[in-house]
Amino acid sequence: MIGTRLIAMSGGLSAFFLGLALLVYVIPNFVPEPSYSMGDAPGPQAFPRVLAWGFLILGGMDAIAVWLSCEATTWHKPEALGRLALVSAILLAALLATPYFGMVPVGIAMMITVTTLASGQRLVPSLLTAVLFAGAIYFIFVVVAGIPLPMGELWD
Amino acid sequence: MDHIALVLEHLSKIELLILLPLAVLGGMVIGAIPGLTSTMAVGVLLPFTLFLDPLTGVLILVGIGKGSLFGGSISAILMNVPGTPAAACTVIDGYPLAQKGQAGRAIETALWASFIGDLMSVVALVLLAGWLASFGQKFGPKEFFALILLSLTVIAALSQSGLLRGICGGMLGLLLGTVGLDLVNATPRFVFGSDNLAEGIPFLPLLIGLFALPDIIEHYMSKARDLKPHVIDKTRYTRADFRKTLPTILKGSAIGITMGAIPGIGATASTFISYAEAKRSSPDRAEFGKGALSGVAAAESANSGTKAATLIPLLALGVPGDVITAILLGAFYFHGLTPGPLLFQQNLPFIHALYIALFVSGFCILIFGYALKRWMTLIASVPRDLLYPPIVFLTIIGAYALSNTMFAVYTMFAFGVMGILLRRLRIPAPTVLIGFVLSELLEDSLRQALLISRGDVADLFQSPLALGLHAATVIVVTTVAYRAIRRSRFGKVGSAEAQE
Structure with a gap:
């Protein structure tokens, strides 16, 4: 039962870990901030960071919602x-x-x-x-x- | 006079005159074969349309989409299998009619309902798109940001996987759209040292990978058997039938137009709403589900009614409402055209030529529908096992032809794998595509708005229009979340009662 529930949660968990990986490793290493300032305009990291936080929060919420609703699913034969x-x-x-x-x-x-x-x-x-x-x-x-x-x- | 001459110049191209009817015909054939979807067809054929002039290229894609909407009803009626998702409702009464030996009558009903629904939809497009585009001229960066956010939220909220996964899919598309050189600061983002990624993820391999390959792979995984279709008989859709079903067709078309103009709802949902309304208002309610002509008419008029209506927000504001319009938006960009208010200002002859060609394509459906009638059984029984490998080959060629590099082919397969994973994770791929297409516009609007307001986020809510759009977004999210919570609670109570 726990196995099938984990499969059902995999969508939310994937989004959660994607958000985490983006914030901790991918954005700092693969989206360089320019050496010059553009005033008050958001830099190249701003939008990806917003999305990463979105994945983290919504993915986590989805995983919890699936866990609480006892939703279970099966994998292919x-x-x-x-x-x-x-x-x-x-x-x-x-x-x-x-x-x-x-x-x-x-x-x-x-x-x-x-x-x-x-x-x-x-x-x-x-x-x-x-x-x-x-x-x-x-x-x-x-x-x-x-x-x-x-x-x-x-x-x- | 100049304007009319320019419109006629657009329409008189020989390739358009040949290829538009062929596209409608091709769409009908594709729709009639279960398992071949219009999204797959449009995605696979998009690379080949890029070598044509913009009007022909765009119209081929629209023609395939329109043709396939009617084509889907053929296998629904003859085989009890909807050729496209939008024909799911046609099965309910279409197949019982075929079982009664009235397949010909059911097909002709679907044909006339599709034709009238399509014509009404084009009329709505002509009447509303220009008006909406002139309204769109009032939009600045913060209004566009609010509009795109609302559209993405509505599309995500209406996806079958639920609000949270719908939004996650949209955000994944937005993230994929940030790959490449950042246009403001000229710094690379998520390029991972690859020169190929500096220009961003190519649209076509992403599209083909996400939508064509997973369908084919799923076919081989499930190993679904091809069914034997009913034979078309000589029964006809009479004048009496037409008089009886016309009110349903008109009502269904109106429902289709309304649903099509709202991003995210699409043809499938509109057919069920139309069917439910036809059943509710019919004196022969008991006939529904057992072979009511009005049931077929309601479903088909609604799904065809959505087609041109989905172009209203696309042409007027540059906002796609479903996968096909997202692909069309990509096609417009490829041809150097940007849908939205500016298109109406700078390319009005193009728009008017598009309207006329859309009318013509509606008549093509009617003509080819009658011409193909006796061949429909044969078309619907083409084995998919023989069709899918050539389609895979065509996807490879299509992806390669665009850039003449194998990188596009590898990218396509990578997104094919992603498409299969997304299905397993129940994250809707259409929201990923729409997010990807809108990513640049959304980020640019946000950055421009923040640059104007000197980084003041509160300014995003200052204009009444933007505030109204943000309020609509909040209402959509709240309503969908409330319904989901209520449903899960009632679901638990229901299942507990059932266990007792």
Whole structure:
């Protein structure tokens, strides 16, 4: 019960800790105040600080409100998380492979892999859809609009 | 005469004449396929519209949004699954009509209700936007600050996740909007040593990442099965039906216009209000939920009635009321146009051309609706498993095309992850986007106001207009908080009683 309630509180707690991190570490280190004065005008840190305090207060209030209301929620089932991991891995691999193999070949491979592995569709319609779609995109961008797509270091 | 010539010059562009009807048609198809949302479509296609002239680019996005509102009713009627959230109410009576073998009649009712709702909404836009823009000329920095604060609060308060998380989402958007070079002091903020972030977080990757990718990922997580739609029959929406449903359509359109003009309420809520009102005032109350034509008409006229009405605060004051108008605001900025009173002063021919094209797009819905009728079953049954991977590919290309760097693609995926996390944390992504779009305007207004008042915060409340807007913000927060507390108390009592 406490575990599910903590999951329900995670929205408020995330906002609270974001506010805390902003005030204690991120704003002082990554928003430098200018060395000169702009009179009475608020500096570059002012607005982010207001927001950080807002996260701290509202996030804390939300977490307390959820705790008091006994609101509980559940996380996804393991098989759904497995599918999420699979699709994420395919997309990540596509991202990492694009600079080496080029956007169009990687796009075709990604489309086929997602449709066959994650959706269980047959290979032939997946292959046809992927090749036709990627071909159309290549034609519109490279041939018609003249926008170069990354061709990949491998083919250079 | 010059003015008319300029308006005609805007409207006579060949790309507009071809692409606007195609956008409406595309929107209808997208809306008809469950799981493809207009937000996703507008977000994915936005990069491609940036290469066009401003009017065509903006109208393509509006056309997709308008088309998808009607398109959503197709799968609602044929499959019992709303194609868009705004069609959720159409399901209640639309699907029973299809089960009775009257799918054709239900679709035509939705079509006429959408058409009339849309036309009335454009009329309201024409009548009200100019007036509101002239009123907006009285706004100085502190009034704009108060207005944006009120808009963000209303949008956050009406989000389904509740006031606190809605505001947290809005603040997250505002925070993301501060990334990059501070324009007043020229100091970098949250850049973390990256040259790519010096110009701020790019709008498009953020938009696509937050709205397109999570929908697709959720589809694969839930592995929802595609449903088989009903076949369109030959039943028609007769003149007698039209006479019977017209009062409901007019009332629904008026509700849609009112709700659409208020930031944050949107199409979905307005359809339920319209449906409830139609049911309350109907002599055939018992028919509702079992296949009442008036039920379909009420829902569809209200959701289409919101469309052009959401442009009223956007065009007149530069304040977006929902995700689509936030995207449109981004599109306006990309094209070098700033919605608000100045747009009416400096680009009136553009505004008038936009009005005319909006009228035309309404007729496109009617024409394509009839033309597509026999194909609707086929469109609604397109398997999503084959559609989503090409959409992912399109998002990658779209993000890349804007800057020709892989950084935009990586940013898009990072925001995709954020979008999924936000859903898990129940923080509404639309408020993040609207906060992001309004961040610069809000901070600039605050800084200007404080600079004028020499740092005196009390001066923010000195003008009657600003004071009124701040008072409205306080009323909204108090009302929503009071209701939430009351609901949680009654909820506890109710659950305790149920346990007993």
